[in-house]
Amino acid sequence: MVQKREETVIRIVGHAQDGVQSLGSLLAKLAGRSGYQVMTYMTIPATIAGGSSVYQLRIGVNPILTSGDVSDLLIALHQDSLDAHKNALKKGGMLLTDSDQVKECEGVDFEKHFAIPMSIKMNELLEGRGARGKNMFLLGMLCNLLGIDEAKVEQLAVEKFGSKGEAVIGNVRKAIQAGFKYEWDNGYPEIALQAVENPPNQVTMDGNSAVAYGLIASGIRYGAAYPITPATSIMEMLREELPKYKGIFVQTEDEIAAVCAAIGMSYSGHLAVTSTSGPGMSLKMEALGWAVMAEMPLIVVNVQRGGPSTGIPTQVEQSDLMQTLYGSHGDAPKVVLAARNVEECFHICREAVKLAREFSTPVYILSDQGLSTRIEGFQMPDLDEVMIEPVLDLSDRPEDFLPYPPEGITQHAPPGTKILSGKYPTVTGLEHDEKGNPNPSPDNHMKMSAKRREKIKLIEKQSVEPEFYGDKEGDVLLVSWGSSFGSARETTMRLQEQGKKVSHMHVKMIFPLKKSIGSVFEKFKDVYTVELNDEGVYGVGQFGMLLRSTTCCSNIQSICKTDGLTFKVSEIMDRLS
Amino acid sequence: MNLQKDVKLTQKLSKKVLTAKQPTWCRGCGDHSILAAYFRLLEKLQLPHENIVTISGIGCSSRFPYFVNSHGIHSLHGRALPFASGVAIARPDLSTFVFSGDGDCFSIGGNHLDHTARKNPDMTYLVMDNTVYGMTKKQTSPTSPKGFVSKTDPFGAVDEPINPMKRLIACGATFVARTSASNISHVMEMLERAHAHPGFAVIECLSECTQFNLGSFEGLNPRKGGAFPVIEEKLNDGSPEDEKRHDPTDEVAAYKLAEADYPGWFGVFIEKKLPTKDDLEQSLIENVRSKNPEWGDREHLQASLNSFA
Ligand SMILES: Cc1ncc(C[n+]2csc(CCOP(=O)(O)OP(=O)(O)O)c2C)c(N)n1
Ligand code: SF4
Ligand SMILES: [Mg+2]
Numbered sequence: 001m002v003q004k005r006e007e008t009v010i011r012i013v014g015h016a017q018d019g020v021q022s023l024g025s026l027l028a029k030l031a032g033r034s035g036y037q038v039m040t041y042m043t044i045p046a047t048i049a050g051g052s053s054v055y056q057l058r059i060g061v062n063p064i065l066t067s068g069d070v071s072d073l074l075i076a077l078h079q080d081s082l083d084a085h086k087n088a089l090k091k092g093g094m095l096l097t098d099s100d101q102v103k104e105c106e107g108v109d110f111e112k113h114f115a116i117p118m119s120i121k122m123n124e125l126l127e128g129r130g131a132r133g134k135n136m137f138l139l140g141m142l143c144n145l146l147g148i149d150e151a152k153v154e155q156l157a158v159e160k161f162g163s164k165g166e167a168v169i170g171n172v173r174k175a176i177q178a179g180f181k182y183e184w185d186n187g188y189p190e191i192a193l194q195a196v197e198n199p200p201n202q203v204t205m206d207g208n209s210a211v212a213y214g215l216i217a218s219g220i221r222y223g224a225a226y227p228i229t230p231a232t233s234i235m236e237m238l239r240e241e242l243p244k245y246k247g248i249f250v251q252t253e254d255e256i257a258a259v260c261a262a263i264g265m266s267y268s269g270h271l272a273v274t275s276t277s278g279p280g281m282s283l284k285m286e287a288l289g290w291a292v293m294a295e296m297p298l299i300v301v302n303v304q305r306g307g308p309s310t311g312i313p314t315q316v317e318q319s320d321l322m323q324t325l326y327g328s329h330g331d332a333p334k335v336v337l338a339a340r341n342v343e344e345c346f347h348i349c350r351e352a353v354k355l356a357r358e359f360s361t362p363v364y365i366l367s368d369q370g371l372s373t374r375i376e377g378f379q380m381p382d383l384d385e386v387m388i389e390p391v392l393d394l395s396d397r398p399e400d401f402l403p404y405p406p407e408g409i410t411q412h413a414p415p416g417t418k419i420l421s422g423k424y425p426t427v428t429g430l431e432h433d434e435k436g437n438p439n440p441s442p443d444n445h446m447k448m449s450a451k452r453r454e455k456i457k458l459i460e461k462q463s464v465e466p467e468f469y470g471d472k473e474g475d476v477l478l479v480s481w482g483s484s485f486g487s488a489r490e491t492t493m494r495l496q497e498q499g500k501k502v503s504h505m506h507v508k509m510i511f512p513l514k515k516s517i518g519s520v521f522e523k524f525k526d527v528y529t530v531e532l533n534d535e536g537v538y539g540v541g542q543f544g545m546l547l548r549s550t551t552c553c554s555n556i557q558s559i560c561k562t563d564g565l566t567f568k569v570s571e572i573m574d575r576l577s
Numbered sequence: 578m579n580l581q582k583d584v585k586l587t588q589k590l591s592k593k594v595l596t597a598k599q600p601t602w603c604r605g606c607g608d609h610s611i612l613a614a615y616f617r618l619l620e621k622l623q624l625p626h627e628n629i630v631t632i633s634g635i636g637c638s639s640r641f642p643y644f645v646n647s648h649g650i651h652s653l654h655g656r657a658l659p660f661a662s663g664v665a666i667a668r669p670d671l672s673t674f675v676f677s678g679d680g681d682c683f684s685i686g687g688n689h690l691d692h693t694a695r696k697n698p699d700m701t702y703l704v705m706d707n708t709v710y711g712m713t714k715k716q717t718s719p720t721s722p723k724g725f726v727s728k729t730d731p732f733g734a735v736d737e738p739i740n741p742m743k744r745l746i747a748c749g750a751t752f753v754a755r756t757s758a759s760n761i762s763h764v765m766e767m768l769e770r771a772h773a774h775p776g777f778a779v780i781e782c783l784s785e786c787t788q789f790n791l792g793s794f795e796g797l798n799p800r801k802g803g804a805f806p807v808i809e810e811k812l813n814d815g816s817p818e819d820e821k822r823h824d825p826t827d828e829v830a831a832y833k834l835a836e837a838d839y840p841g842w843f844g845v846f847i848e849k850k851l852p853t854k855d856d857l858e859q860s861l862i863e864n865v866r867s868k869n870p871e872w873g874d875r876e877h878l879q880a881s882l883n884s885f886a
Contacts, residue, residue, distance in 0.1 A: 033886065203885040216878055222667050243865040244877040248666055248858050253692035257659035260652065264663020267650060268671070272663070290653055380886060383875055415630045415648035415664065415671050422594070424627070426642040428651040437598070438643065438651075 007060025024055030035199025140179025221247030269414030289328030315564030470503030518551030607784030655686030
């Protein structure tokens, strides 16, 4: 009897038509349903034919921080796929191939190889439709090997394919069962997982879905956007979901119209969202500056992708940080939050909404391509705790109502609100006085710039220290933001196990940055930001620049890269060694 | 509730009540007349004061909201329509009025015309066309006639001007009219019909820039011997004269009217009934919600999350 594992990493590589994506996402869902922790990584094959489709899953009983550097089991459905992903298998790992397609395994460092004539087998089983059944065959096989209940697989198959007619579901069943019942003659891939003690009630979804439902839970009912990879599925989901909540999401002619319409919605009393990615973000910048000037609450989601320009739409990067902070002209302070994982994509919306409302400011949520498509299981949110009631406050405003009280925080009176003075304000992007009247005088501009600055400073004051892991002093401090969290944390844990004096800080609120973190940096010999962007002309990443300029600590350096892939733990370790 | 409140909130909407700042436009600027017409309209309609929203872009004309005591937005150059769409879509209970210039509407914001029209949100948009960039002190605008001498065309404009009426008809707006600031009661009449029209109603209004384009619309004032030809709309009374009258649901006929030489036709070119954005979204909402009519937000969200469990 072999020992059951705490976790296993499986990578499946094939062609676009092999259905690798649906195999991977179904397996992730089943793992989540069975109470396992799961994190996935996938690449969408290039639009040109012949590109490989990759799906990697890390499944286990303990919390998972990354989808894994290398796999325990590599499944290759085509020769060229295997050739391209040879190195994705752990030294001495297990290889499983479709022996009808893969003839040559030279250079693959495997310990065991299971060659299964899947194409022929499935062709026989499904009467010529074999290519389409391989993924379901593998699903059954993998669930059997992992120890996932057959009834759960059956149920999911019905949920997923039930509406597609008898013929389809029949074939799916046949293939899954064939996988489950597959008779191994000479050993089998040992990936069986330990049972989960108390399986948690989990949801398993990708980052964009988590953002969409997070926004809904936080009371967002209106929004506008223009399609752009990898942000599109947020607007698609909101368009489909919001009518249930009597809300409206509109697809506009471009990103400029989207942000302007969302501002109009917010102005009208319904805090609204606009979601986009790099190129769209660039188009929105003028209007976002307007929102800062007019002090209009707004939620802006940027699912970052490789840039500049059209860049690499389907690859991950964290290179919009400076644009987010300074992309609009003029002094335009706003709030910027970044999500570390899929679960946080959900919960960060609540924070964003609260800050936007309380301080009447645009709040940007930064996600990225990696998070947008990655699937994770996380605790089912407790709706009693997380839901925010949407409110349209049209209550009368007092005689002395001012849209821009110099000493106070702006709270706008949406149209439809009676103002007892009988004087109604015009909100504007021109510099204005406390009543909203244009006023370009030097004194007034100083005063109002201070007003917009001071409220952000107040947020800084009220904010909590960034999350810290490890000793408060040592040799190396890794500082991550956004999705670099997992790789930085796992690296820290491994180095700590080796006895190294390494700690980890993760920053969720990018702006305003907690000022006091400088005193933490001073306690370390070296501080490294871990970020997916270029090291720049001065040798530090964008977050590194921000930290340096904020804290003046000269020990801040960066571990950066721009290969379009999330950090491997080994890459960070190499840079530190 | 104090007494003062009662007085201020129940008072009739008069020009005095509706006036905010004194307009800062130049003396003789046509925009003054458009503001006057707007006040007359609001005096006539007596809408709840707090439900009037006055929205603009950027330009001389777009200073408009500052002179009106109502809720309002002074937005961005070219973006009056998307800002206003957001308001009108999220709050169809409001009366949304939009004002901006020819540069704002036909140049930098040109693309928004088509897409606002496609959505048909309930709002009234009046384009204040002085055929010049007034705010930035006399550059060529997309409606400047060929040969127009401006600071960006010191040798006279060489690019073909657009025909605003063709543009508005083609964008698909469900109400399209043309008027001139030189005829305040006609502006007021067009505004009133535009406001009454459910959906996206747009009016092109000639408005003289006395500073940079003096005399541009000479010959419009019948009292000065000019012409102000007004479109006669079909009465559908079966009379032989009615044959010749304009059918505002006929786009081709409207297009022909738009082709007339200066000063062109004034009045309603297009008036057609299409569902408004709000009609469409509300029926979509009703449809979706009818599947689980007794569910609140919480039940909906829980069900969605359960589908990921
Ligand atoms: C993005 C942007 N580009 C340019 C300007 C400068 N600008 C302000 S108003 C204007 C032209 C206004 O012309 P029009 O819309 O015809 O209005 P008018 O002043 O004639 O009433 C320009 C170019 C601006 N404010 N914003
Ligand atoms: S510059 Fe022209 S458009 Fe502007 S206020 Fe003066 S007259 Fe009117
Ligand atoms: Mg103009």
